[in-house]
Amino acid sequence: MSERIKRKGKIPVNIIMLLPTNIIILFLIIIPTILVIWFSLVNFQPTFGINFWQSKFVFLDNYFKILMDDEFVKAVIRTVYISLICLGVEFTIGLLIASILTGNIHGKKILYPLLIIPIMIPPIVIGNNFWLIFSANGPVNQIISIILNTEFKASWFSHPKYAIIPIILSEIWHWYPLTFLILFSGLVNISTSEIRAAKILGATEWQLSWRIKFPKLKGIITIALVIRMMEALKVFDVVHLLTHGGPGTRTQTISFYLFKYGFKYSRISYVSAGAWIILFISLLGFSLALRSVLVERK
Amino acid sequence: MPALVLNNIxxxxxxxxxxxxxxxxxxxxxxxxxxxxxxxxxTTLLNIIAGFTKPDDGEVTVDGKPYNQLSPRDRNIGMVFQDIGLFSHLTVRKNISFGLEIKKSSKKDIDKRVEEIADRLKIRKLLDKKVRLLSGGEAQRVAIGRTLITNPSFFLFDEPLGNLDANLRVEMLTEIKRLHLHLKKTFIYVTHDQEQALSAASRVMIMKDGKALQKGPPREIYNNPIGKFVAEFFGVPSMNLIDGTIIPEEDGSLFQGAGLNVKVKGYSQSKKAEVTLGVRPTDVVVGNQITEDGFGTINSLELLGDKNQIYLTLEQEKSIIAVTSPEVRPELEERVKIKLKENRIFLFDRDQGGRLYP
Amino acid sequence: MSDSMMKYNVRKGLAHIFLYAVTASLLFPLFWMLMTSFKSPNEWVTYPPTWIPTEPTISNYRFIFFGSAGRFARTYSSAVIPYLNTAFVAVTSTLVAIVIGVLGSYSLSRFKTGGSLTLLSIIMPRMFPPMAMIIPLMIFFQLIRAIDTYWGLIIVYIGFTLPYSVLMLKGFMDGVPKEFTEAAMLDGLSEWQILYKIWLPIIKNGLMTTTLFLLILNWTEYTFALTLSSRGVETITLTLAKLFSNEAGTYYGPQSALGILAAIPTIIFGIFIHKHLAYGFTFGALKR
Structure with missing residues (x-):
């Protein structure tokens, strides 16, 4: 094959084909990335009136500062714990629905697309959805009132403790179809013979899940986790729409923190350092996870 | 006492x-x-025996115990599947040991048993391989090994050799037969390939459209098929079937069809009837030194060493096959005499397929 | 009926009830938005809320399309322009990203160009918090005067959906049987012809899935539109967010109507591709 590619000393066709992709990635990803590195090492604010290439080099100063910033650390921790809660709940719901739906269920063909609708809804519309149902006069308060049998009228979005709940719920709602979809396809793809062979050898339902189904789904579960974590780190739209990070900074996520300090206060260098810290942490985790999957597939 | 009884399933x-x-x-x-x-x-029937499918009606009993309500894992069955169904994420060793590991047997027992089985099936050197690297025949052995480990009281085979090539199929079938001799357990083997059935079975059940057409030892079915379908289906090459008319005569009947005039002495009836005559290829005699029932043209010839398989065309473009001794060597396109062995002829009802004679 | 049959049926019945109940409650937020979009203003905030509008009205939809006079008109006129903006930007950037992605993924799937390192570098961008990338992009865009322009937004959308385009398409392409390519090579087809005449017809479903999936991503995008183009190109998501601004107060009815209108295309796209979506998401790791 290689001689076919290299003949006549021209640029190989596979390189030509990959070129547009590489150019786009270079301009939109690599150059900005390098800029972010530079910003993070200098003291640059557009309001200072100094061009960024002339800004004063401060080395790791920005990194130290932001790591000492309680607000930043809290936003990171908050994002991580929102992500973990979401992942946990989504996998439980996804697995539950997926395993029921693999059985002999009437109306399967209709339920399946209905169940994955949320992933197609624009996040901003999802924000709107939850804004409506969690509004003071909305159905959530009504239902809680009925269950508790007493008047319950929380203002969810301005409540210091409750405000995070609609945000988490909307995230879960938006993303559970991903885990469901992937787990369902994975379960359906396990060969009947393997399941039957295990059953006839005496495996209980539990052993079947633990020794056959789960190990076989490991690869795609990793992928689902990675994709989901990637999205979880970006939680912004809903926060921006519903709470603006408030009350106070109670619902501030990483993305919202970066947005606030970058755009409102123009603290470019500061934010760039923060971005790199997050990048570093997530890249490390993801490339390990993804590598293992990519390598395993060969 | 019968070990396994299927009652009106x-x-x-x-x-x-x-x-x-x-x-x-x-x-x-x-x-x-x-x-x-x-x-x-x-295959549905096999799944009912294994417990994967519940019958609408009827009962499965084993040693007098009703089995209908037992789940597959309580039936103590070994099963080999058509697509083999090895656990693709495990090694060969783990595949074989699966049945004992889920029962939490001791490591020592498991290892001992796995090695015993590996030796018997000659797969010892494969034990630490990943199953997706196995060849078809190897995978088949592993699948059998996997069922052996729990010491099941009977074995189900669902078209296990369907995906193998011809040579391997013969080899594996021999292996399965040897296993049967050694284990002395009940084997139930499902296949669409009656050649396998003929050579392996102590008893055969022929099914069509959900019904059992005929049951018995393979020889008996071969020699004594109850109808046209069984006759044609069972035997390699298939029985020759020739449509024609039966005409009453003084001492029996005369069959006329495709240019053949065959006397059927033992069959007498009062009037003409449309029938199908059946004769095994081994019972068609070809040669010029015989008294003939008719003529055929040699269409093609397969010399198989111990026998010859001759393809003949009769009148009305009817093709039949004759299997003869290797000495019979007609030329291609030659017109030869044909004789059907008298006491080996079958007559079937042309529409219903039922046997009229013998 | 025997005892265990009974148990089996009860369990099956419970599974059905549970699944239907879960589906219903999961669809509740959408149901509520749909209902609110038909409520008249005095029903927006009554307590207890009405689940089904007592006097259904389409005035909210009329408002969305034709806007209204008065105080509110300053921030909101009509959703028609944003709708067209969204459609234009989303469709254009999707098509370009698909064309580039098809070439790139063919190169990766057929020649393994650059090995897994290329793959990794392509998926990396999706791992960056977009907020971190926006600031340098903004500065870069100011230099090339791409802020608040259609083409600026389109380029960003291309760049940030390209990873999905390449990886999803590669997943589908990896499933193309070798024999087809070998036969085509014997026939003397060039690589471009193999891609166009052999591979693309085979991965037709995958191509459509990826295209519609990118369309959904671009249609629903908010962050880049907000930061890079909000003064020049108003997309539908920005319009919806505007309805939440302080000036607008709690315009539940129009918000819902616009939400429904914004979501309908993506739901339709999604239903079209729901069968292949899982395969695309796992980049071909399913099914082998």
Whole structure:
């Protein structure tokens, strides 16, 4: 094959084909990335009136500062714990629905697309959805009132403790179809013979899940986790729409923190350092996870 | 006392009657082959025996115990599947040991047992391989090894050799037969390939459209098919079937069809009738030194060493096959005399397929 | 009926009830938005809320399309322009990203160009918090005067959906049987012809899935539109967010109507491709 590619000393066709992709990635990803590195090492604010290439080099100063910033650390921790809660709940719901739906269920063909609708809804519309149902006069308060049998009228979005709940719920709602979809396809793809062979050898339902189904789904579960974590780190739209990070900074996520300090206060260098810290942490985790999957597939 | 009894098993899928009142008694230690064309319900029947499918009606009993309500894992069955179904994420060793590991047997026992089985199936050097690197025949051995580990009281084979090439199929079948001799357990073997059935079985059940057409030792079915379908289906090459008319005569009847005039002495009836004559290829005599029933043109010739297989064309473009001794060497395109062995002729009702004679 | 049959049926019945109940409650937020979009203003905030509008009205939809006079008109006129903006930007950037992605993924799937490192570098961008990338992009865009322009937004959308385009398409392409390519090579087809005449027809479903999936991503995008183009190109998501601004107060009815209108295309796209979506998401790791 290689001689076919290299003949006549021209640029190989596979390189030509990959070129547009590489150019786009270079301009939109690599150059900005390098800029972010530079910003993070200098003291640059557009309001200072100094061009960024002339800004004063401060080395790791920005990194130290932001790591000492309680607000930043809290936003990171908050994002991580929102992500973990979401992942946990989504996998439980996804697995539950997926395993029921693999059985002999009437109306399967209709339920399946209905169940994955949320992933197609624009996040901003999802924000709107939850804004409506969690509004003071909305159905959530009504239902809680009925269950508790007493008047319950929380203002969810301005409540210091409750405000995070609609945000988490909307995230879960938006993303559970991903885990469901992937787990369902994975379960359906396990060969009947393997399941039957295990059953006839005496495996209980539990052993079947633990020794056959789960190990076989490991690869795609990793992928689902990675994709989901990637999205979880970006939680912004809903926060921006519903709470603006408030009350106070109670619902501030990483993305919202970066947005606030970058755009409102123009603290470019500061934010760039923060971005790199997050990048570093997530890249490390993801490339390990993804590598293992990519390598395993060969 | 029969080990396994199927009593009036029926199963419907929508409008399709997959199984229609199947009765079967299998003795302990028998090698029973269920054979039929695809869609005849044989795999459904096997799944009912294994417990994966619940019959609408009828009962499965083993040693007098009702089995219908038992789940597959409590039935103590070994099963080999058509697509083999090895656990693709495990090694060969782990595949074989699966049945004991889930029972939490001790590591020592498991290892000992796995090695025993590996030796018997000659797969010892494969033990630490990943199963997706196995060849078809190796995978088949591992699949059998996997079922052996729990010491099941009987074995089900669902078209296990369907995906193998011809040579390997013969080899594996021999292996399975040897296993049967050694274990002395009941084997139930489903296949659409009646050649396998013939050579392996101590008893055969032929199925079609959810019904059991005929049961018995393979020789008996071969020599004594109850109807046109069984006659044609069972035997390699297939029985020759020739449509024609039967005419009453003084001492028996005369069959006329495709240019043949065949006397059938033992069959007498009052009037002419449309029938199908059946004769095994081994019972067609070809040569010029005989008194003939008719003529045929040699169409092609296969010299198989110990026998010759001759393809002949009769009148009305009817093709038949004759299997003869290797000495018979007609030329291609030669017109030869044909004689059907008198006491080996069958007559079938042309429409219903039932046997009229003998 | 036997005892265990009974148990089996009860369990099956419970599974059905549970699944239907879960589906219903999961669809509740959408149901509520749909209902609110038909409520008249005095029903927006009554307590207890009405689940089904007592006097259904389409005035909210009329408002969305034709806007209204008065105080509110300053921030909101009509959703028609944003709708067209969204459609234009989303469709254009999707098509370009698909064309580039098809070439790139063919190169990766057929020649393994650059090995897994290329793959990794392509998926990396999706791992960056977009907020971190926006600031340098903004500065870069100011230099090339791409802020608040259609083409600026389109380029960003291309760049940030390209990873999905390449990886999803590669997943589908990896499933193309070798024999087809070998036969085509014997026939003397060039690589471009193999891609166009052999591979693309085979991965037709995958191509459509990826295209519609990118369309959904671009249609629903908010962050880049907000930061890079909000003064020049108003997309539908920005319009919806505007309805939440302080000036607008709690315009539940129009918000819902616009939400429904914004979501309908993506739901339709999604239903079209729901069968292949899982395969695309796992980049071909399913099914082998």
């Amino acid at each position: 029926s199963k419907r899928y929508g409008d399709v009657q997959a199984l229609d009142g199947i009765n079967l008694q299998i003795q302990d230690g028998e090698f029973c082959v269920i054979v039929g064309p695809s869609g005849s319900g044989k």
